[in-house]
Amino acid sequence: MTWLWLLAALAPAGTAGALALAALRPPGDRARRRLVRAAPVSLLPAAALAVAGPAAGDLDLPWLLLGTSATLDQVGRPLLLTAAVLYAATLATAAHARGGRAAVLAALLLTCFVGNATAFVAADAATFTVGYAVMSVAAYGLVAHDRTAAARRAGRAYLTLGVVSEVAVLAAVVLVVSAGGLRLADAPAAVAASPHTGTIVGLLLLGFGIKAGLVPLHGWLPLAHPAAPPPASAVLSGAMVKAGLVGWLRFLPLGEVALPGWGTALVLLALVGAFGALVPGVLARDPKVALAYSSVSQMGFLAVLVGVALVAPDLAPACVLAAVVYAVHHGIAKGGLFLSVAVWRRHGAGRWRGLVVAGTAVLALAVAGAPLGSGSVAKYAAKQAVAPAPLLVDVTALLPLVGTVSTLLLARAAVRLLAGPEPGRDGLDAPLVTWAVLVLGGTGATWWLADRWAPVLRVPRLDAVTLWDAAWPVLLGVALACVAVVAARTGRLPQRVATGEPEPLVPAGDVLVPVERATGALLAALPAAGDRVAEVRDRAQAAVVRAAHALGRAHRVERAEARLSGWVPSGVALLAVAAVAGIALAVTP
Numbered sequence: 387m388t389w390l391w392l393l394a395a396l397a398p399a400g401t402a403g404a405l406a407l408a409a410l411r412p413p414g415d416r417a418r419r420r421l422v423r424a425a426p427v428s429l430l431p432a433a434a435l436a437v438a439g440p441a442a443g444d445l446d447l448p449w450l451l452l453g454t455s456a457t458l459d460q461v462g463r464p465l466l467l468t469a470a471v472l473y474a475a476t477l478a479t480a481a482h483a484r485g486g487r488a489a490v491l492a493a494l495l496l497t498c499f500v501g502n503a504t505a506f507v508a509a510d511a512a513t514f515t516v517g518y519a520v521m522s523v524a525a526y527g528l529v530a531h532d533r534t535a536a537a538r539r540a541g542r543a544y545l546t547l548g549v550v551s552e553v554a555v556l557a558a559v560v561l562v563v564s565a566g567g568l569r570l571a572d573a574p575a576a577v578a579a580s581p582h583t584g585t586i587v588g589l590l591l592l593g594f595g596i597k598a599g600l601v602p603l604h605g606w607l608p609l610a611h612p613a614a615p616p617p618a619s620a621v622l623s624g625a626m627v628k629a630g631l632v633g634w635l636r637f638l639p640l641g642e643v644a645l646p647g648w649g650t651a652l653v654l655l656a657l658v659g660a661f662g663a664l665v666p667g668v669l670a671r672d673p674k675v676a677l678a679y680s681s682v683s684q685m686g687f688l689a690v691l692v693g694v695a696l697v698a699p700d701l702a703p704a705c706v707l708a709a710v711v712y713a714v715h716h717g718i719a720k721g722g723l724f725l726s727v728a729v730w731r732r733h734g735a736g737r738w739r740g741l742v743v744a745g746t747a748v749l750a751l752a753v754a755g756a757p758l759g760s761g762s763v764a765k766y767a768a769k770q771a772v773a774p775a776p777l778l779v780d781v782t783a784l785l786p787l788v789g790t791v792s793t794l795l796l797a798r799a800a801v802r803l804l805a806g807p808e809p810g811r812d813g814l815d816a817p818l819v820t821w822a823v824l825v826l827g828g829t830g831a832t833w834w835l836a837d838r839w840a841p842v843l844r845v846p847r848l849d850a851v852t853l854w855d856a857a858w859p860v861l862l863g864v865a866l867a868c869v870a871v872v873a874a875r876t877g878r879l880p881q882r883v884a885t886g887e888p889e890p891l892v893p894a895g896d897v898l899v900p901v902e903r904a905t906g907a908l909l910a911a912l913p914a915a916g917d918r919v920a921e922v923r924d925r926a927q928a929a930v931v932r933a934a935h936a937l938g939r940a941h942r943v944e945r946a947e948a949r950l951s952g953w954v955p956s957g958v959a960l961l962a963v964a965a966v967a968g969i970a971l972a973v974t975p
Contacts, residue, residue, distance in 0.1 A: 387435075387439060387440065387445075388445060390431060390434065390435050390439065391435065391439075391445040391456065393431040394431040394432040394434075394435045394503075395500060395503075395504075397428040397429075397430075397431050397432075398428045398429060398432070398496045398499050398500050399496070399497075399500050400428075401421075401425055401428040401496055402492075402493045402494075402496035402497045402500070403493075404421060405421060405422065405425065405489045405490075405492050405493035405496065406489075406490075406493045408421050408422070408489050409487075409489040409490045409493065418489055421489070422480070422481045422488050422489050422492050423481045423816070425477045425480075425481065425492045425495075425496060426473075426474040426475075426477040426478050426481075426820075428496065429470045429473055429474045429477075429499065432466060432469075432470040432499075432503060433467060433470040433471065433474075435458070435466070436458070436463055436464075436466040436467035436470060437467060439458050439463070440458075441458060441459070444456065444457045444458070444509065445457075445509075451512045451513065451516065452510065452512040452568065453510060453512070453568075454510070454512070454513045455508075455509040455510045455513060455569070456504075456507040456508055456509050456513065457507060457509040458507060460706075460707060460710065461506070461632060461635055461636075461706070461710055462506045462507040462508075462632075463507075464710055464711075464714050465506040465628060465632065465710065465713060465714065465717075466503055466506050466507055468624075468625065468628075468713070468714050468717045468718060469499060469502055469503050469506060469625045469717075470499075470503070471718065471824065471827070472620065472621060472624045472625055472717055472718060472721045472824070473495060473496075473498075473499045473502075473621055473625065474820065475620070475721070475722075475725060475820040475821060475823070475824045476495055476617035476618075476620045476621050476721070476725065477492055477495055477496070477617070478816045478817050478819075478820040479616065479617045479620075479725055479728050479729075479817040479820070479821070480492050480495060480615070480617040481816065481817075482732075482815060482816065482817050483615060483617070487531070490527075490531070491528075491531055491615060491617065491618070494524055494527040494528050494531065494618075495528070495617065495618070495621065497520065497524040497527075498520075498521050498524045498525055498528065498621060498626065499621075500517075500520060500521075501516075501517045501518065501519070501520030501521030501522070501523075501524060502517070502521045502621075502625050502626055502629060503517070504516065504517025504518075504520070504521075505517040505518045505521060505629045505632060505633070506628075506629070506632055508570065508636075509569065509570055509571070510568055510569050510570060511559050511562060511563050511567065511568055511569075511570060511573065511637075512568070514559075514570065514633070514636065515555070515556065515559050518552075518555065518629055518633070519552060521626060521629060522548050522551070522552060522597070523548075525544070525548075525622065525626055526541055526544055526545050526548065528614055528615075528618035528621070528622065529541045529544045529610045529613060529614050529618065529622075530613075531614060531615055531618060532613065532614070532615065534613065536609075536612065536613045537613040537614070539609065539613070540606070540609040540610045540612075540613035540614070541613075543605065543606045543609050543610070544606045544609070544610050547596050547603065547605070547606050548596070548606075550592075550593075550596060551592075551593045551594070551596040551597055552593070553593075554589045554590075554592045554593030554596075555589070555590070555593035555594065555633065557589050558586050558589035558590045558593060558637065559637070561580065561582050561585065561586050561589075562576055562577055562580075562586060562637055565577065565579065565580035565582070565586075566579075567637075570636045570637070573636060573637050574637070574638065574639045574640055574641065574642045575639070575642050577637065577638065577639040577642070578639035578642035578643040583639065583643070583645075584648075586637075587638065587639070587645060587648050587696075588648075590633065590634065590637050590638055591634075591648070591652060593633070594629075594630040594631070594633035594634050595630065595689075596630070597626070597627060597629055597630030597633070598627050598628075598630030598631055598634075598685050598688070598689065599627055599630075599659070599681060599682045599685045600630075600652075600655060600656070600659060600685065600686070600689055601655055601656075601658050601659035601662060601663075601682065601686065602655075602897050604659065604682045604685075604897075605897055605899075605901075607622075607623075607627075607678045607679075607681060607682055608666070608670075608675050608678040608679055608682075608894040609894055610622060610678075611623065611674045611675065611677065611678035611681075611724070612672040612674040612675050612678070612894065615728075616674075616724050616725055616727045616728035617725070617728070619674060619677075619678075619724040619727075620720075620721040620722070620724040620725050621721065623677070623678070623681045623720050623721060623724060624716070624717040624718065624720050624721025624722075624724070625717055625721065627681065627685060628713045628717060630685075631685075631688055631692070631709060631713055634692050635692070635706055635709065635710075638692070638695075638696065639696075640692070640695040640696065640699070640702040640705070640706060641695070641699045641700075641702035641703060641706075642699060643699060644696075644697065644698065644699050645696045645697070646696075646697050648696050649693045649694065649695070649696030649697035649698075650693070650697060650777065650778070651693075652689055652692060652693035652696060653689075653690055653693035653694065653697070653777060653779075653781065655686075655689070656686040656687070656688075656689035656690045656692075656693055657686065657690065657779070657781075657784060658686070659682050659683065659685065659686030659689070660683045660684075660686030660687050660690070660788045660791065661683070661686075661787070661788070661791060663679040663680070663682040663683040663686070663791065663795070664679075664683070664791045664794060664795065665892060666679055666890075666892040666894070667679030667680060667682075667683075667794075667795040667798060668794055668795060668798045668870075669882075669883060669890050669891050669892050670798060670799075670802065670890060670894065671802060671885065671887065671890050672802065672894070673727060673798075673799040673800070673802040673803040673806070674724065674727060674799075675894045676795050676796070676798045676799035676802060677720070677723055677724060677727075677795070677796075677799050678894075679795055680720070680753065680792055680795040680796060680799070681716075681720055683788060683791050683792060683795065684716050684720065684753070684788075684792065686788070687712070687765075687768070687785065687788050688709055688712055688713065688716075690768075690772065690781055690785065691705045691706075691708055691709045691712070691768055691771060691772060692705070692709065694771070694772045694775045694777070694781070697775060697776065697777065698774070698775055698776060701771060701772070701774060701775060704770070704771040705771045705772065707767075707771075708764075708767040708768045708770070708771040708772075709768075711763065711764050711767050712764040712765070712767070712768055714764075715752065715760040715761055715763065715764040716753070716761075716764070718760070718824060718827070719749050719752040719753045719760060719761065720749075720753060721824070722745075722749045722821065722824045722825055723746070723749045723750065723753065723796075723799075725817075725821050725824070726742070726745070726746040726749060726821070727803065728817065729742055729745075729746075729817060729818060729821050730742055730746070730803060730809055731806075731807070731809050731810060732809070732810045732812045732815075732817065732818075733809070733810065733811070733812050733818055734809025734810065735808060735809045735810060735811050736810065736811035736812060736813070737811075737813075738813075738814065738818060739809075741818075741822065742818075745821065745822060745825040746800075748825050749825060750796045750800070751860065753792050753796060754789050754792045754793045754796060754859075754860045754863065755786075755788075755789040755792070755856055755859065755860065756856065756857065756860045757852075757853045757856040757857050761789075762856040765785065765786075765788075765789065765856070766852070766856070768785065769782050769785055769786075772785070786855070786858075786859045787859060788859075789856075789859030789860055789863065790859045790860070790862045790863040790866070791863070792863070793859070793860050793862075793863025793864060793866075793867065794863050794866060794867055794870075797863070797864070797867035797870075798867075801871070805885070
């Protein structure tokens with residue numbers, strides 16, 4: 387099976403390289419258009435590997451890096467299939483993107499897929515780290531693809547937090563490998579036995595938490611999604627944030643040791659994200675911002691499972707599988723919703739309007755967790771996994787309300803999408819067909835995965851009690867959304883709440899905005915501080931000269947003055963170094 391592994395990696399990588407070269411040709415070049423439209427085919431080997439690859443058919447290349455290895459286990463296999471399907475659908479949509487940069491967008495998507503898929507199936511720390519880094523760097527191109535002011539701002543925010551994420555992950559991986567966790571199968575036990583367990587766990591939660599959108603590290607998500615093209619948003623939310631989850635599942639000591647402090651802290655942060663995303667999301671003006679906050683809420687749901695596994699090692703196997711099932715559901719459904727924005731804008735006013743509305747409704751109900759949808763399966767599995775958890779709060783009573791939050795956020799996205807520009811009337815095309823396949827296949831795939839690939843879990847029964855348990859959070863959300871719509875139409879809501887005009891009450895990026903402002907103010911103040919330092923230095927120098935002349939030692943002063951003059955351009959830098967050194971001495975035990 388080595389040949390299928392290599393083909394699954396080389397086909398998208400080679401196609402990405404060919405697209406990068408084709409991007410140098412004129413936009414109307416026929417060969418360039420054909421290559422862009424054929425790009426989804428390059429993901430067929432990866433999909434075939436995920437479906438038909440045997441569990442014993444692992445890849446092992448001892449001559450590459452520190453020994454490259456990959457595996458199709460219960461975590462990697464379903465997520466690899468999800469990534470292949472979702473990226474193929476986004477590539478079909480990108481092929482019809484307007485603006486003449488479809489080849490660049492497709493090349494970036496394929497590069498991200500190679501890194502994303504590598505992180506999913508890697509069996510050793512070095513391979514995982516390389517794949518994670520490739521995905522993270524290429525994703526910057528997706529965020530800043532449109533080259534607008536908003537895209538550049540979002541790109542800066544993503545890149546800044548991405549560097550923090552990479553540094554934290556690399557530091558944690560070095561500690562894991564030094565403890566004997568080069569193979570990912572050995573990593574949890576190595577972390578549990580390491581004398582630096584607390585440091586490693588903290589670095590992992592920070593580094594992968596940024597990618598997963600964990601509050602308060604989520605600020606890049608609501609900035610990146612409205613700035614990026616819909617295909618890029620689809621994979622950012624549907625597949626790339628799952629790399630953070632996979633990093634937690636691979637490296638954290640789940641099932642090895644109980645860490646109630648770290649686990650409880652993660653659960654609390656996750657719940658804050660799951661419910662706190664409601665406020666900025668329902669006040670958003672852009673539908674993609676509301677969808678981004680929905681992703682923050684859903685990833686909070688997933689982080690609860692990881693936190694419970696840290697608290698109770700005996701629950702870890704069920705929590706891990708429930709997290710994978712939920713990640714598959716969310717990847718397809720949320721990725722499909724972001725693609726729905728592009729599909730609506732192309733087909734929303736034509737003969738396919740009914741299909742677009744129905745398909746979008748199916749995806750929205752799935753994300754909210756409505757009965758019979760993929761979300762109901764995933765949330766049922768999650769509740770069953772965390773039910774015995776010894777926590778201070780009853781998470782099984784709180785988790786259903788995440789469906790209410792999702793319903794409100796999706797209703798807000800729908801209202802703002804309908805209030806946007808008049809949609810197009812395009813005919814049947816590849817983006818519409820692939821999106822429809824994504825809608826139809828998502829629910830069935832999640833049911834099958836939970837029943838076939840995750841035997842520890844149970845799928846929900848179709849009895850009245852189970853159906854009602856899945857339905858009431860969505861119905862509550864629909865009722866609250868209807869009340870809000872009526873209040874807005876009768877003028878009982880302020881303009882900034884109803885439409886977000888002229889500016890939303892809570893800007894996209896929320897906690898990141900004051901950080902941006904403080905950083906900007908600091909940078910603006912540095913020149914003035916430098917001028918002030920120079921002024922003080924000049925005064926002191928003049929005073930010394932006067933005193934020296936009075937003492938008849940002018941020649942010594944002249945030499946001192948010549949030495950001091952070299953400090954002019956670097957005074958602020960020396961003060962900064964002195965400040966850092968002082969802080970380091972203060973915190974050194």
